[in-house]
Amino acid sequence: MTILVVGAGATGGYFGARLAQAGRDVTFLVRPHRARQLRERGLRMVGPGTGASAGQALRPDLVMAGELTEPADVVLLAVKATALDQAIADFAPAVGPRTVVVPFLNGMAHLAVLTKRFGQPAVLGGVIIIAAQLNDEGDIVVHPNAQVSLTIGTQDGTRTTQLQTAYDQLSGAGFDARISDQIMARMWQKWVFIATIGALTCLMRGTVGDIVAVPGGRGLGPAILAEASAVSAAAGYPMPAGVIASTTRTITQAGSPVDSSMSRDVAEGRPAEVEQILADLARRGASHGIKTPLLDLATVQLRVYNNSRHPSH
Numbered sequence: 001m002t003i004l005v006v007g008a009g010a011t012g013g014y015f016g017a018r019l020a021q022a023g024r025d026v027t028f029l030v031r032p033h034r035a036r037q038l039r040e041r042g043l044r045m046v047g048p049g050t051g052a053s054a055g056q057a058l059r060p061d062l063v064m065a066g067e068l069t070e071p072a073d074v075v076l077l078a079v080k081a082t083a084l085d086q087a088i089a090d091f092a093p094a095v096g097p098r099t100v101v102v103p104f105l106n107g108m109a110h111l112a113v114l115t116k117r118f119g120q121p122a123v124l125g126g127v128i129i130i131a132a133q134l135n136d137e138g139d140i141v142v143h144p145n146a147q148v149s150l151t152i153g154t155q156d157g158t159r160t161t162q163l164q165t166a167y168d169q170l171s172g173a174g175f176d177a178r179i180s181d182q183i184m185a186r187m188w189q190k191w192v193f194i195a196t197i198g199a200l201t202c203l204m205r206g207t208v209g210d211i212v213a214v215p216g217g218r219g220l221g222p223a224i225l226a227e228a229s230a231v232s233a234a235a236g237y238p239m240p241a242g243v244i245a246s247t248t249r250t251i252t253q254a255g256s257p258v259d260s261s262m263s264r265d266v267a268e269g270r271p272a273e274v275e276q277i278l279a280d281l282a283r284r285g286a287s288h289g290i291k292t293p294l295l296d297l298a299t300v301q302l303r304v305y306n307n308s309r310h311p312s313h
Helices: 010-021 032-041 081-094 109-118 161-170 183-204 208-212 220-234 241-252 261-267 274-287 293-309
Strands: 002-006 025-029 043-046 061-063 072-077 095-103 125-129 132-134 140-142 149-153 176-179
Touching (some): 002 081, 010 025, 010 132, 025 081, 032 061, 072 161, 081 095, 081 274, 095 109, 095 125, 109 274, 125 183, 149 161, 149 183, 183 241, 183 261, 183 274, 183 293, 208 220, 220 293, 261 293
Parallel strands (some): 002 025, 002 072
16 A cells, blocks of 8 residues: 655655654655755654654655656645645646545645545545644654644545545554544634634734733634634534634633744745635635624735735735
């Protein structure tokens, strides 16, 4: 059984490396710059739960666009939503009649794009939890106390042979892997969370602790959460009370250093996934007659940023 990991950043690199450590047949589809980096330095992970000793480097099998000749059994799609179309063109030759595609992307729009191209049975829903990023050397730094998990499921909630095949390949590799019969609900829950904390920290240009420390700051996160959860409920996926409570704690905790991947992208000059995370959520709300002024404001702000710094996005 073969696994193709599309992208070797913090997320794809971590899961792919852990699978390789567990003896799975893993190949990374990468861009030329990342290929040079990995060939020169190797794939290195730093932090807890990496299964690697200090200084140890994995020498992964690498392939670049145009070099794929055989179908993979499982494709892990670990790219930013802004790179989805190019990624599909690159990995499409590796999708055969029995291939399962497991996307790690944020939001929900990618499922429709992938399903249209490869068919619903081939495209699973996926939710990953990981706190990691690349450092200046291209190493994967896993944050202390990070909880790492991967949950997969079919879009219609059924148990299929393809789903079981994917689970068998992805489990037992040093991170929590599970199957969910409610993967769409799980994806909506993650979407609401990342949209809330992304809009909050991008609008305010600060951490949760920075925001709640000022007058009026403590109520902003829950107000954004109320908009996002109203959209989810209108779409047929109401947020469980426990999810609302835990998210509220996260976005109102005094002194918290928590920010968001979106705000880190902006701080470091990278394109923001505004269309896929915020604009699509607000657009779905509008289709149900739900007003989302805070999500709209964050969307406009990040569109201005993208247009000024990354016009192609």
